[in-house]
Amino acid sequence: MSHSHAHAHAHTQSHDCHDSHDEPIEFTQEFWDDRYRSAGQLWSGQPNAQFAAQVADLAPGEALEAVCAEGADAIWLAQRGWTVTGVDVSAVALDRAARAARAADEARPAGRDAAGDITRRITWQREDLLTWVPEPERFDLVSAQFMHFPPAELAAFHTGLAAAVRPGGTLLLIAHHPEDVHAQRKGRPDLFWYAEDIAASLEADRWEVRVAEEAGRLAKDLDGQQMMVRDTVLRAARRR
Numbered sequence: 001m002s003h004s005h006a007h008a009h010a011h012t013q014s015h016d017c018h019d020s021h022d023e024p025i026e027f028t029q030e031f032w033d034d035r036y037r038s039a040g041q042l043w044s045g046q047p048n049a050q051f052a053a054q055v056a057d058l059a060p061g062e063a064l065e066a067v068c069a070e071g072a073d074a075i076w077l078a079q080r081g082w083t084v085t086g087v088d089v090s091a092v093a094l095d096r097a098a099r100a101a102r103a104a105d106e107a108r109p110a111g112r113d114a115a116g117d118i119t120r121r122i123t124w125q126r127e128d129l130l131t132w133v134p135e136p137e138r139f140d141l142v143s144a145q146f147m148h149f150p151p152a153e154l155a156a157f158h159t160g161l162a163a164a165v166r167p168g169g170t171l172l173l174i175a176h177h178p179e180d181v182h183a184q185r186k187g188r189p190d191l192f193w194y195a196e197d198i199a200a201s202l203e204a205d206r207w208e209v210r211v212a213e214e215a216g217r218l219a220k221d222l223d224g225q226q227m228m229v230r231d232t233v234l235r236a237a238r239r240r
Helices: 029-037 049-055 072-079 091-106 117-121 151-163 181-186 195-201
Strands: 062-066 083-088 122-126 139-145 165-176 207-220 226-238
Touching: 029 091, 049 072, 049 139, 049 165, 049 207, 049 226, 062 072, 072 083, 072 091, 072 117, 072 122, 072 139, 083 091, 091 117, 091 122, 117 122, 139 151, 151 165, 151 195, 181 226, 195 207, 195 226
Parallel strands: 062 083, 062 139, 083 122, 139 165
Antiparallel strands: 165 226, 207 226
8 A cells, every 4th residue: 555644544455534334335346436436645655654664674686566646656666676566456556656766766966876776576466355465475575555455355355465475484464453443433333353363373482573563653633633553563484
């Protein structure tokens, strides 16, 4: 997602500021294309702070950014040597992400890496994330942030993401904490999850859970005022 969010690090598939409980429409390309068209830029253009902190110590390899939104996290990875597949349901978001990658290349200091290096490192891919299944054991890093599907769909989505991590790779899942203001505003506690529950669902002989915690961060509310929000962070390493 690299929905690296403008005010309160929202999620791409179930955005905080949309109060409708009509879930099916929230997961369609049409909904999200319209949502992105409603503003020139939805998110901040900066990588998610929790994401950056968790990935900073990983050696670059192949990464899957599921729900890449306007591309900030995927671009951040590419700038650090990763080869990235950025996937989102919205064609509008992916177009913005591709333009942001080109802009990041153009902004690079003269002589630093080859021209177009960031753009070449990223493949943008439009998929319906309710039905799409990534290639098994393909990636060194698989990340999804602020995906708030109903429980059955979320379990299937997480299973597919976990299967896409190759031995030695990392699974990183970040969401709004069930007791955070975003979850309370949505009015659907079943759309949010605890890291401990996801950790318990991973096979212990195949996964080493490195982080399963609630993490706070400063964000801005809809009025631009600073607020503390709570995220759920799950990081696990696939055993070799």
